[in-house]
Amino acid sequence: MxxxxxxxxxxxxxxxxxxxxxxxxxxxxxxxxxxxxxxxxxxxxxxxxxxxxxxxxxRHSSTAEQPLDQRGGSNQTAKLAIADAAAALIPTDFTGSILIDAGSSTAALARLIGERWGHTGSAPTIITHAAPIAAQLSSLIPVHLIGGRVRGLTGAAVGSDTVAAVRTLRPDLAFVGVNGLSATFGLSTPDPEEAAVKSAIVDAARETVVLADASKFDEESLISFAPLSAVGTVVSDRAPSGALADALAAAGVEGVTA
The missing domain is CATH 1.10.10 (Arc Repressor Mutant, subunit A)
Structure with missing residues (x-):
């Protein structure tokens, strides 16, 4: 090894x-x-x-952030299960628009979407600000890449141009990753620029689905980018409990356990 x-x-x-x-x-x-x-x-x-x-x-830190290639290896079994459960939420005859956020869980979902609709001629409209996701999907299905300055740590386009571009959209579905999911702090992430893009995605989408393995439960990263009430569904490998479960229920958020 x-x-x-x-x-x-x-x-x-x-x-x-x-x-x-x-x-x-x-x-x-x-x-x-x-x-x-x-x-x-x-x-x-x-x-x-x-x-x-x-x-x-x-180490529990509100600002620590792993590079994307390292995150891909963490909780891999859970992330693959979460991606599979999230993909199952998309109807097989879906022809609307899907905005995919940057991240390791969302990248796993993107692979499944590419495999399902690749070369079918009737794929949904796929939009992302994540360069790695656009690269992996482009050989399978058409994908629209939102531009901006690309963060080396995550491969995500960020900045005012990225936020402005997201705000011109109204995707039917958005799949969003988080670093923290808290009853009182909502959805959070360490980087201010990525937080701004995530916030714009949540605001723009008709329906937002959060992908979060159980290690994100009750965690509060540096910046809250959306309240729980802005989310339609949380997909995880384990059902939340305690205050987080109560807060999600009060906000009307549906829980899907992979």
Missing amino acids: FARERQQRIAELLTERSSVTVTELVDELDVTGETIRRDLAALERGGRLDRVHGGAVL
Whole structure:
């Protein structure tokens, strides 16, 4: 197993357990303690954990943000299940417009859309501000890419031109990713420019579907870009509970569990 693969697995275990010990990781990954300590040091430098005596704990930060290629490997099983459940919400004879937000869960959904409608001649109108999503879909179905300055971290077009372009649209469906989903703070994300684009997407769409694995529940990232009441559906790998479940119900948000 390469260092990157080990580090992705460590990040996944931390997300699941909140803390891990060096001994647990040595047994789990079948490597030496010294190798694990180097991996933990690298992950700490990347802002993904804090080392403690004998192991590490998950770092909860309102501003920490993983690059898209790293996020694609985190909670991968959950994200694929969420994408499949989200795709099932689109009728097979749907010929309207779909705006797909940037992100790893939405990218997984985009792949399914491309596979379903690729080369059929009757695909929905697909719009995105995510360069990676546009690239993966363009060989399968027509896709409209909204321009702007592309953030290297996520591959998303951002900026005032991007926001203005989104505001001229009225897509039938928008699929949006989040970094946090909270009863009191709503939908949130770390970057101000991406928050502005996400807010414009939610405002523009006739119906908004949020894709969020359970690790996003009760999290509050730096910037709230929409209240829960602006959302029609939340698709996740696990049903929310407690205050978040109550707030979603009060806002009339439908929950779909993958």
